[in-house]
Amino acid sequence: MISLAFHNLFRHKARTILSLLGIVLGVAAIIVMVAVIDGIQDEIVTALSQLQGVQVLEADSMGPMFSQIDESYTSKLESIQGVRVAVPTIMGLVKNIDGETVPLSMSRVMVYGMDISRQSKTRGETIVAEITKGEELVAGEKGKLMLGEAVAEDYSKFVGSSIKVNGKRFKVKGIFKMNSPLMETTIVLPIDEARNLLDFPEGKVSMYNLDLVNPEEDKKVAKLINFRYGDELDAASSSQFSGEIESLLGDLRLVVFLVAAIAAIVAGIGIINTMLMSVLERFREIGALKAVGWTNYDVMKMIILESIMIGFIGAIAGVILGYAAAEAAKGILGLTLLVTPMLVAEALAFAIAIGLVAGLYPAFVASKMDPVEALTAE
Amino acid sequence: MKEVLVEAKNVTKEYHLGHTIVQALRGVSIDVKDEDFVIIVGPSGSGKSTLLHLLGALDHPTKGQVFIGGLDTALMDEWSLAMVRRKQMGFIFQTFNLIPTLTALENVMIPTEPMNVSEEEVMERAANLLKTVGLGNRISHKPDELSGGERQRVSIARALINDPELIYADEPTGNLDTVTGGKIIDLMINLNKKEGKTFVMVTHDTSLLKYANKRVFLRDGLVQKVEASERK
Secondary structure, three states, rough: OOOHHHHHOOOOOHHHHHHHHHHHHHHHHHHHHHHHHHHHEEEEEEEHHHHHEEEEEEEEOOOHHHHOEEOOOHHHHHOOOOEEEEEEEEEOOEEEEEEOOOOOOOOOOOOEEOOOHHHOOOOOOOOOOEEEEEEOEEEEEEOOOEEEHHHHHHOOOOOOOOOEOOOOOEEEEEEEEEEHHHHOOOOEEEEEHHHHOOOOOOEEOOEEEEEEOOOOHHHHHHHHHHHHHHOOEEEEHHHHHHOOOOOHHHHHHHHHHHHHHHHHHHHHHHOOOHHHHHHHOHHEEEEEEHOOOOHHHHHHHHHEEEEEEEEHHHHHHHHHHHHHHHHHHHHHHOOOOOOHHHHHHHHHHHHHHHHHHHHHHHHHHOOOOOHHHHHHOO | OOOOOEEEEEEEEEEEEOOOOOOEEEEEEEEEOOOOOEEEEEOOOOOOOOOOHHHOOOOOOEEEEEEEEHHHEEHHHHHHHHHHHHHHEEOOOOOOOOOOOOOOHHHHHHHHOOOOOHHHHHHHHHHHHHHHHOOOOOOOOOHHHHHHHHHHHHHHHHOOOOOOOOEEOOOOOOOOOOOHHHHHHHHHHHHHHHHEEEEEEOOOHHHHHHOOOOEEEOOOOOEEEEOOOOOO
16 A cells, blocks of 8 residues: 555656655754754753853852952852862953954953962863963963963964953963863953953952862752852852753754744645645545445545655655755854754654644545545546 | 345435435335346436445445345445445446556556455466456556556456456446447456356446346336346
8 A cells, every 4th residue: 555655646746746845844944943953052061061060150140241249258168068169250251352342242252260279279170171272371470361262263363472352462371172162252361360351340250160079069069058148149050050051942942843843834734735636636536446345444544644655755855955954054154053863853753743644634535535426426 | 046146125316416306216126146247227317327336335225225145235334335345346437447557457456455465466366367358468557558448457357356246337338439348348248157257237328238137227216127037
């Protein structure tokens, strides 16, 4: 019956191909759009996984850029059980580089000023994954900074180059790489230099990164801090944070999937139309099949098979097209797209399900055809 | 005395055309015995096709009963009727009703498609049937590569695939020229005489009556007369 259904599909090649096209585009849209989200999620999760320990911000602040904490918390935080080192950090946006205004777009540049002597005592990973050129900053140094690879590239800087940040001149001591390009637009420098650069108030810092005695106790330590200083501080473990981001992206993924799914559902309506026309045209044949002993169920099965085949063929072609488009987007636009086997499976299952559902009504119509009417109609 | 295969008892059939009721059959009784060659003849609108559909378990009478193998069709559900058609009957139509995308061989095999039978076995049987109807060399041709007469031969082979005892033919020569039609009738008579297949044929062509051992004359939904002779 499978080969019969397959043959039936290609009686009206143009019509079948048009309804196939709908499914192909719908599936390809799902693949590409969801792959973008999966790509972003993968990047963020990778980036977050590098940040261990606990971050402490001002209570109720909207993020590190808006947070101000009294510096006196350094010793208070370090006296909490389970905390090895509390690294005070100042963060802010760079206004201009070499006299040129930095636009507040995706290519914005962030200043990350940290207490170098404390940072060097930490055991966990820092935000810097790897120094690719030059050397790391040493405590007490002045007039030197490290650039993220993206910044170095955008402003054509090398180790030893001079760079003017917010009107102050520095020498590039090192260039570093991070596992996520999202975080490579960063300038790292000692906390006091950052304070000057950003006009950050004396005695205040943006946040603390805590290095823990036992990294697995991050949630426990965060809870302890919130319990003790909850009115002024807000401590969060990275694992908790990455969980939140993942769930947020999970929601976004669902929304994108649903939007693309609408396209595929419209394609499904196209299948219903195609199948219905095909069934109505074949009324005489279907009548004959019933006369020679096909049951209503047999007729139904044949029509649903045809419809599922449209879904299946469309899904396969859509996955191939979507995958090719995702690869092209990677190459041409430099986007990070991730076509996971899970996504391919979801898209396939979805398209086949649409084929099945779209076949139900035409199959029902066919199964209810009266063989007598089918055979006597002129 | 031959066994009665199908029997209609005082059947009527009414159709609704808008608000008017059309009486296609107004109380017809007929029986078909094993190895009969029955021809139902009458002008168009006489109810002959309707009668064939009732005898062929394709439709239910409005009143009266149809017995197939002694069983009342009114008591059978759709599925049982489909099984009766599949196992005990074959159909030949005026318009052939072959599937254009399938070869002659595949068309002959189509009634067995939903059945759980060995494909090779069916294929062999279908090829033999095509040989029997004189199309041994055309088995892989599609319907549009065959002449009208050849197509009707394919549909005769299709009617025989499940080896039924009864074959219904609705104007089988209606779309064919006289010579080709004559050959189709010869083929049917041969199957009747050599293989003992029972035929019930509907036609408006009175020149074919000579081939039947039972002739049913229908007019306005009523049997005018029945002529029966012992099979030669």
